[in-house]
Amino acid sequence: MRLSIDFELNGRAAHAEVEPHARLIDLLRDDLGETGTKEGCGEGECGACTVVVDGRTVNACLFPAPEIAGRSVTTIEGLLGEGGVLAPVQRAYLEHGGVQCGFCTPGMVMTSLDLLRRNPHPEPDEIRDALRGNLCRCTGYEQIVESIQAAAGAARGAQQ
Ligand code: FES
Ligand code: FES
Numbered sequence: 001m002r003l004s005i006d007f008e009l010n011g012r013a014a015h016a017e018v019e020p021h022a023r024l025i026d027l028l029r030d031d032l033g034e035t036g037t038k039e040g041c042g043e044g045e046c047g048a049c050t051v052v053v054d055g056r057t058v059n060a061c062l063f064p065a066p067e068i069a070g071r072s073v074t075t076i077e078g079l080l081g082e083g084g085v086l087a088p089v090q091r092a093y094l095e096h097g098g099v100q101c102g103f104c105t106p107g108m109v110m111t112s113l114d115l116l117r118r119n120p121h122p123e124p125d126e127i128r129d130a131l132r133g134n135l136c137r138c139t140g141y142e143q144i145v146e147s148i149q150a151a152a153g154a155a156r157g158a159q160q
């Protein structure tokens with residue numbers, strides 16, 4: 001039996017037919033071709049699969065696909081502006097070495113945006129705390145913290 005669901009994906013109406021036990025990450029990657037979201041552990045430990053559902057970050061590897069019916073989902077693909085322009089936080093990651101192999105980056109960026117929305121000017125300790133569910137095997141995290149601080153600083157500068 002497949003369930004018919006309607007939802008919003010990156011600001012657009014979307015529809016899918018899913019098995020009752022389907023995972024959101026498989027719906028996104030395999031059915032909808034949104035492969036920016038990565039699967040690392042598949043067990044809720046690494047944060048590579050982080051997406052936003054109704055304004056809250058979730059691990060797409062644990063989130064049941066049928067539960068997005070009637071909800072709004074944002075993935076890394078949804079951050080790009082007109083003509084593929086990167087969001088400010090994505091640019092900050094590139095400019096401050098927050099990206100190396102890039103596997104953790106989509107999840108890191110989604111978590112970063114969630115943090116900056118709740119706390120526009122986080123201290124380094126607050127950034128580290130917010131990132132504790134996202135693992136990176138490349139950067140040692142320092143550049144990621146710097147990237148988020150830079151994104152917060154750019155936003156502060158834009159407001160002045
Ligand atoms: S793949 Fe979902 S938390 Fe690791
Ligand atoms: S940049 Fe490679 S895992 Fe984070």
